[in-house]
Structures are given as structure tokens and as C-alpha cells.
Amino acid sequence: MPSFTLAVAFIMKAMVAAASGACVCVARLGSARLGPDQSNGSSSCTENLQGGTMAAPALSGRTGSVGSLGNSPTSTAAGRLPHGGSGPELDFRSAARIEDLNRLIQDFSKHDQREYDDQRALEIHTAKDFIFSMLGMVQKLDQKLPVANEYLLLSGGVREGVVDMDLDELSVYARGTDYDMDFTLLVPALKLHDRNQPVTLDMRHSALGHSWLSLRLFDEGTINKWKDCCTIVDHINGTTNYFFSPTMVADWFYQSISLVLLEVQKKPQRGMPRVEKVERNGTIISVILGVGSSRMLYDIIPVVSFKGWPAVAQSWLMENHFWDGKITEEEVISGFYLVPACSYKGRKENEWRLSFARSEVQLKKCISSSLMQAYQACKAIIIKLLSRPKAISPYHLRSIMLWACDRLPANYLAQDDFSAHFLLGLIDDLQHCLVNKMCPNYFIPQCNMLEHLSDETAMLHARKLCSVRSDPAEHLRTTIEHAKAANRLTVELQWRGSSTNLPSPQSDAGGENQPDDRLAKKLQQLVTENPGKSISVFINPDDVTRPHFRIDDKFF
Numbered sequence: 001m002p003s004f005t006l007a008v009a010f011i012m013k014a015m016v017a018a019a020s021g022a023c024v025c026v027a028r029l030g031s032a033r034l035g036p037d038q039s040n041g042s043s044s045c046t047e048n049l050q051g052g053t054m055a056a057p058a059l060s061g062r063t064g065s066v067g068s069l070g071n072s073p074t075s076t077a078a079g080r081l082p083h084g085g086s087g088p089e090l091d092f093r094s095a096a097r098i099e100d101l102n103r104l105i106q107d108f109s110k111h112d113q114r115e116y117d118d119q120r121a122l123e124i125h126t127a128k129d130f131i132f133s134m135l136g137m138v139q140k141l142d143q144k145l146p147v148a149n150e151y152l153l154l155s156g157g158v159r160e161g162v163v164d165m166d167l168d169e170l171s172v173y174a175r176g177t178d179y180d181m182d183f184t185l186l187v188p189a190l191k192l193h194d195r196n197q198p199v200t201l202d203m204r205h206s207a208l209g210h211s212w213l214s215l216r217l218f219d220e221g222t223i224n225k226w227k228d229c230c231t232i233v234d235h236i237n238g239t240t241n242y243f244f245s246p247t248m249v250a251d252w253f254y255q256s257i258s259l260v261l262l263e264v265q266k267k268p269q270r271g272m273p274r275v276e277k278v279e280r281n282g283t284i285i286s287v288i289l290g291v292g293s294s295r296m297l298y299d300i301i302p303v304v305s306f307k308g309w310p311a312v313a314q315s316w317l318m319e320n321h322f323w324d325g326k327i328t329e330e331e332v333i334s335g336f337y338l339v340p341a342c343s344y345k346g347r348k349e350n351e352w353r354l355s356f357a358r359s360e361v362q363l364k365k366c367i368s369s370s371l372m373q374a375y376q377a378c379k380a381i382i383i384k385l386l387s388r389p390k391a392i393s394p395y396h397l398r399s400i401m402l403w404a405c406d407r408l409p410a411n412y413l414a415q416d417d418f419s420a421h422f423l424l425g426l427i428d429d430l431q432h433c434l435v436n437k438m439c440p441n442y443f444i445p446q447c448n449m450l451e452h453l454s455d456e457t458a459m460l461h462a463r464k465l466c467s468v469r470s471d472p473a474e475h476l477r478t479t480i481e482h483a484k485a486a487n488r489l490t491v492e493l494q495w496r497g498s499s500t501n502l503p504s505p506q507s508d509a510g511g512e513n514q515p516d517d518r519l520a521k522k523l524q525q526l527v528t529e530n531p532g533k534s535i536s537v538f539i540n541p542d543d544v545t546r547p548h549f550r551i552d553d554k555f556f
Helices: 098-112 118-142 220-229 246-266 311-317 357-364 369-385 394-407 419-436 455-470 472-499 511-529
Strands: 023-029 150-155 181-192 230-234 240-244 274-281 284-291 294-307 335-339 352-355 535-540 543-551
Touching: 098 369, 098 419, 098 472, 118 150, 118 181, 118 246, 118 284, 118 294, 150 357, 181 220, 181 246, 181 335, 220 230, 220 240, 220 246, 246 274, 246 284, 246 294, 335 357, 357 394, 369 394, 369 419, 369 455, 369 472, 394 419, 419 455, 419 472, 455 472
Parallel strands: 023 535, 181 294
Antiparallel strands: 023 150, 150 181, 230 240, 274 284, 284 294, 294 335, 335 352, 535 543
């Protein structure tokens, strides 16, 4: 790759622990930390709130909140036997043995969360480094992207529900068949991080949780740079308003990435990843890379990045939440995004969707491993079962899980041997949401994410979930077999790759690759010594040879 590329390195074994779709790392190009935005009225970002949260009203009184999901019958129907009883603990609805369901969930987790050796970890690092370098070249094409940018890299593709995006326009990719590992990368096309720059979200024409973005408050240089990616509205008073268009931005992004990759492939270098596929999926650019015997899927999304917190989600901060006292409010409200997705009746060329992916990364730290295992198993079931028609996304299930964390006692959710109860409860809650066509967004409870569903589609999916609830053990066995089959395909491809001597990063023993190897080993050590912590890498664009690491709030 050219010497000016902005390489950022981090260890990939952290992705195993973040397989739920949580953040692997935040890679910042540029070392300056930017402050939150100032408040600018009812449609603006607010500054970081100070002080403690106010007491929340009773759950049953919240509009569209967790109380609307109802109480899961699993918590009582699948309870333990009374004192003096004998025999195994059973699930009332299916008569399945709870210990059998726990064992199946553990088995699924074992096959779904793969351990990587050093070679695979380095291959993942090489693919990530290639993607970040490619984005550096995209920035140099027309200087549209910020020079000092901040990317959010998430473990798991968009199809896994790591971001609230519509799945209708996405091609069907399968682990094992098409890729071995998948990631989502949020790339800010615009950043609104300057605390002196007012931010206005125009929600007058949008459904809840969505917004238009006007560039009229930006400087003339920014408008000239991006006006070819805007829709134009002329007002009666003679002024012209430019609205940042998600579809036009995605068009530009796909063309730029394709052009850069075409140029890179004209001058291949030994050990460089193979570009196996570049595809536009709606407003998402999907890139599949081959490195050695590994195949990595990157879903790259152009976004608008904000510091602070939107006014539309202000009331959410006033409620009590499961993460209170575990992480700070400042960590949760550090920023949000606009992602290129519109509401059911919205205008695709103008409407963006609010995304709280950065906050979700922080919230995941407070979720027990047993609940996460149940969530992963439930997600695997519904991805297969509810794939047609595409009415339910894994992101809906993620929201349901977060509501459950608010609703249920922390000591109950912390039980190591309650994965089966959690799985059954998630199925019950999802079925309840479908029957009532009500799934409130966790951060904007007044936004019903299932409002657009037809009665027929909702009932079709609810009936499918009935079959799961009647025999959860059988559906778990099916997901385990799918995970095993995907792993077998991966192993077969690795064997073929090694037998045909496909180039891998480790095959290049030249001196220029030694710094990468040392960096990979250093990061491996960091992750081993700091399990479960957020690791960031800061890069000075003028000196890419000196990375600076941060683990949570510690710099070194």
C-alpha cells in the first residue's frame, strides 16, 4: 500500500469477546479529543448533562417503554420446583428440561464464538489495516472525508443487527459459505464535534427517530465540497437550502471505494488482501477480503457523527436504567450518529436515522454473559426463521434485551445458570411485540419500530415463534448444526489455502513487515491483560509509525 496510508492496528482477539456485535475498538485518525456540542434549542444536540439522573416513574406508566412489553411468563412458568419437589426443572410450555436447554446454549456458544490462533489474528489485523488505508486514499481523492476522522468498528455485520439498518436491500451472505468473520465500520462523512458549532436536526418532515440534515449552518467550503451530494430546496425569499442526502452520499462513497480498489489492484503487493467482492447494498458498501485462508466481510456505512445527545432522546435520560452506577452518564451520552436509513414512509433521498451505536457499546459492558449467550442463541434462531419477509431485524431483539435489563432485577440477570430462562423470555417478549405490533426503541421509547408492520406479517412471524416456543431444544440443535457446518466450511477453505500456498501476512518475512508483527504482538498482550475493556488506537496522521493506545481512560 502507498506510504501515505493511515494504518491503524489493534488486536483481533478482542473481537471474539465482542461477538454480540459490540464495539471492538474506536480508531481515531488524529490525536485531538473533541468536546460535546452545545445545546441549540429543541432540535439540537445537548451538552453533557451534569449531576445524577432523576427518579423514573413506574414502568407501567411509561409511554411505549419496557412496561408495554408485558411480563414474560417464563420467569414464573419455568421457575424452580417447590421445596420438597424432585425431578428436573422443566419449562412449562414445552416441557423441555432447563438443564438441557442450558447445555444446548453453551454448546452453541462454543461453536459460534471461535478462538483464533496468532496467524488468524494477524490476518484479521491485515484486513482491517487494508480497509483503513483504503479510506485514507478515498479521503485524498477529493478531500470530502475529514482528514482527522474517527471510525467506529463493530464486531458483526449489519445483518447481525449491530446497527439499526433496514435489511430489505441487503444481499444474503452466509458465514462459512461467503465469509468467515464479519464487521461493521461507521465512517463519518461529516463530523459535528465543534462545541461552538450549533447543530440543528430538522425533524419536521420525518417520523420519530429520523431527521433531515441541512448544511446551511456550515461554512461555504463545506457546502461547496458536498453540494453535489445534496438535494436542493429553493425558498420563496430567494435563499437556497442544501439537505445532505444519504443516498447521494452512499453513491459517492461506493464510487470512490471502487475507484481506489481498482487502482490498488493494478499494483498488487505480496501479502496484500485479495478483494473478493465489492457490492452496494442499499446505502451500505459490503467488501469481502481474503487474507491467507481467511475471508472478512466489512459492511462500511457513511454516517454523520455528533458529540452530545439529541433533544428527542432527552426524556430517556430522566428514567432509571440497569446501567446506573455501573458506568457514568457521560460514557453513555458521549455521542450519536445519523445513519443512511429512512422510515417506512420517509423520503430515502433526504431522511437519516438516529443511531446510538456508541452508547450501545458502553451498555454491553453491563450485560451478564449468560444473558448475552441467550441473546446470541435467540438471534441465530430468528435470523433463519424470520428471514422472509424481512420484517424483523436482530436489532429488534437487541432492543428487547435492553428493555429486559431495565425491567428485571440485576441479581436475577446475573445468574450463571439462567441462560435457558433468558432465551425463553426473549422469545416470549418478541412474540408479544409482534402480536401487539409494538417494539419501542430503547433510546427513544415513543418510537415504535414495528408500527409499519401489516397485521398479516406480524401474525405470520408470531406463529413461527410459537413453533420455537413449543420446542426450543429442537431449534437450538438446528442452530448448532448450522454453526458447525459454517465452521467446517471455514476449516476446509483454510486447508485448501494452505495446500495451495495462498499468501498470508506471515509469509512476508521482509523487514518492512516487522513493525506490523511487533504491533500485533503488543496488542495481543494488551487484550490478554485487559479482558473486556475498550481498547482504542490513536494515530498522528503526520507520523503513522507511532501509535498511541488507550485502555478505557488510561493512555500510554
